Amino acid sequence: MGHKMIKKLIKAAAILMLLAGPQGGMAQDRPVLEIDVGGPVIDPIPVAVPRFIAENGGADRLAIDIAAVVMADLVSTGLLREIPGSAHISGTSNFNAAPQFADWRVVNAQALVTGAVSTSSDGRLVVKFRLFDVFAQQTIGDGVQYTGSAEGWRRMAHKVADTIYSRITGETGYFDSRIVFISETGPKNNRLKRLAMMDYDGANLRYLTDDSAIVLAPRFSPNTRDVIYTSYASGLPQVYLMNLETGRQSPLIDDALNMATAPRFSPDGTKVVLSIIEGTNTDIYLIDLNTRSRTRLTTNGGIDTTPSFSPDGTQIVFSSDRAGRPQLYIMPATGGDPVRISNGNGSYNTPVWSPRGDMIAFTKIKSGRFHIGVMRVDGTRENLLTASFIDEAPTWSPNGRVLMFFRETAGANGAPQIYSVDLTGRNLRRIDTPGFASDPNWSGVLR
Amino acid sequence: MTFIKAGLVAVSLLSLAACENGGIFGGGSGGGTGAGGSGQTPGAIEESSLEYFATQIGDRVLFAVNEATLSDSSKAILDGQVAWLNQYPARAITVEGHADEQGTREYNLALSARRAAAVQNYMVSQGLLSSRISVIPYGKERPLEICSTEVCWSKNRRAVTVVAGGLGSV
Structure with a gap:
């Protein structure tokens, strides 16, 4: 018994x-x-x-x-x-x-x-x-x-x-981990945003920037010592690197006219992959953190954005509207021909490779509804876990069992909150934050 | 009596300006505009003013869902903007691109850049020096209208031409 x-x-x-x-x-x-x-x-x-x-x-x-x-x-x-x-x-x-x-x-x-x-x-x-x-x-x-x-x-x-x-x-745990996210206040047409960090359960909230500039989509470095994010501090959307111990922040690319978004670290922490906007075009680049040298990975005229490395660092998944609406593509981490993996109706955005390596989480928009979904790396077994007016920007728990994302309600008083959901679509929970919250990024297990 | 009448006109003008400006970021006139401040008389807006640019020429063009294509009516507005800018060569502009909320933040940021760049490219094709134009993409960060229906979304899918400089700098 x-x-x-x-x-x-x-x-x-x-x-x-x-x-x-x-x-x-x-x-x-x-x-x-x-x-x-x-x-x-x-x-x-x-x-x-x-x-x-x-x-x-x-x-x-x-x-x-x-x-x-x-x-x-x-x-x-x-x-x-x-x-x-x-x-x-x-x-x-x-x-x-x-x-x-x-x-x-x-x-x-x-x-x-x-x-x-x-x-x-x-x-x-x-x-x-x-x-x-x-x-x-x-x-x-x-x-x-x-x-x-x-x-x-x-x-x-x-x-x-x-x-x-x-x-x-039999799984590794994920409770000793943190979330970096965007804390939001104010009305919808004058939203103020700050970079903030908290424990995975919402405790120990700490603000990392003031609300003087729009900030977007922060992501931890693999060792959780740095955060990379997009800020309008200069007036233009540019990518900044912040050291969490010193609080020091500096532009990643030393070019005042450069516009860049959607940064994410490589699994070894030595590189950052991001999108650079030039004219009507947005392409994916790799930045070496030691030399700050720049390698262009895509050259298509469409919008190529939200790149995410495979956990072994050899491949990159990203979204591109080169074929019309945004779809998901995988290419070698050194660039080269991308292979389209998403094939359903609707658009596919913000892909994130799972820490286990076998799945991609994404934001799907179909018939005016947003979904957080997952699929295998080859595009099969698509499974939509959530549905609402806006569900956006999934991030994986360190063990690949749970996803966090933000859900924004509709209408004049619409506002975002962070939620978590199991890989099965069960156990939807709101993460308790003092104000509105969006763009979560889950750290690895702390050391 | 005349004095009272003038006062009433000024009040109604102010409220008109407030309406048109909508949200804080929707004005598109770069700050410092508005009839009240300049003491203009109605019906005789100074042609060199930012208010004239915003209200008589039109400071914005709108886009279809997920599109950055300029319609013929948008091109006509931009032609008017270029003509005005040719008349006031000291003026520089910033084209602010925006998207509605029906897309992810990062995609919409790039989409709004595509819209702003489409305006920039058209103006350059019409002879405006590219050095007079800068571009800022705002994605869905700065909605002008806040309802979640097409009525608002259609106004948020916009590129707004903001003329730099105060009223005295023409």
Whole structure:
């Protein structure tokens, strides 16, 4: 029975990953995943995360807060649901004692997370946790301990949740990550925009620019130390590079008349691919970050824009209206003949290569509706995940399981908010931001 | 009595100017225009003024969905702009390209550049020095009208010619 429950738990999670292809390598300490292709809609696994034990007086608050962040992370996946504290029969008072499995079984918790938190006077924080399969009455993996500074407690909570997620699903986690985006205020005909950054769950929001110039489409460098984006600071749309530690920003291309948009880093972080506007034409260029030399990758008279590298750095997907409405094309990262991959009705825009390498996410516009969709790299198996007045600009979670994008409502009071959705189209959620928000870009897992 | 009448006319002129300017970025007259400030009398707008350019010649041309082609009526407006600019050779212009909200931000930015460049190219073909023309593409960042129907979208798909310089610099 117990073993079967774990399997069921894992299988449920696996069904949500069908589109995601082969597994990334982690989580060796669990049974082999069974992928059920014909699987029905998932019943989330009930999980209990009782208040973490505070091992000293100063840790009381953090013990509560960390458990809450862990639970919020797990529930946000749609794969798990919370057994609320009010339903718990027993708590945990001793981290090293075995849980009262019978009490957890009665409240129908299938997974149980216990934890302990201690702080020291020099601001150090230690977080320990264990994950249990309640029906099997055994731990899933070993207990883990994280040490860090107390002010980084949210990141430690996200790391705990990442490990739990990884053990349950076999996927790498994505909670310890950040979003860079455009924060927006003001009426539709005088919108003010600022570059902003936040944790993946909306916490720790920080503004990176003021609202004096239009800013667009920021993207993290692969090591999350820099952000590249389009700004009208000079009056023209130009691409800027910002170092997140120093806050220093500088134009990427040293040419006052240059107009450039849609920048994105290469996977090794040494190059930037972007669009340069010249007259009626927009073409894709590669900029070497060391030499700042420029290589032209497309020469077509159409609008070639929103390039995105494959994770191995060998190819680039982009959108082009060379055949009429915008469609998706793939070309070698050194330039060369592009191959069209999108073939449906409507237009295809803002392609983004998945971190796993096997899928492309995009914005599709058809019959006046916007969709976030995914397709295989060869253009097959197109799947539209969302539909609304405007759904635009998908970005992948670090593990390729979830997409964020922005949704803008129609009309005079229309405004954008950031949403996330699973690769399956399930689990649509709005990310909580103080104002309007758009153009999200998801970092890799932080180091 | 005459004084009161003049005051009323000035008020109605001001409100007219406010209407035509619409949104903050829709004026297209580069700032400093408006009948109130210059103390002009109605019906006799100074031909050299930015107001004349905006209201009598027309400071903008409109485009079909996803298109950057200039219609014959658009070309007629641009011909008028070129003629005016030939008369006032000290004036330089910025052509601001715009798109409606039915497209992604980055595509529409390039589309609006294509529209502005189409205006620029036409003016150059009509003899205007390209050095007098600069271009800024705004994509869908600066809508003039804010409803989400074709009534507004048709006005947002525009290229606006903004004449540089204050009123005294002719």
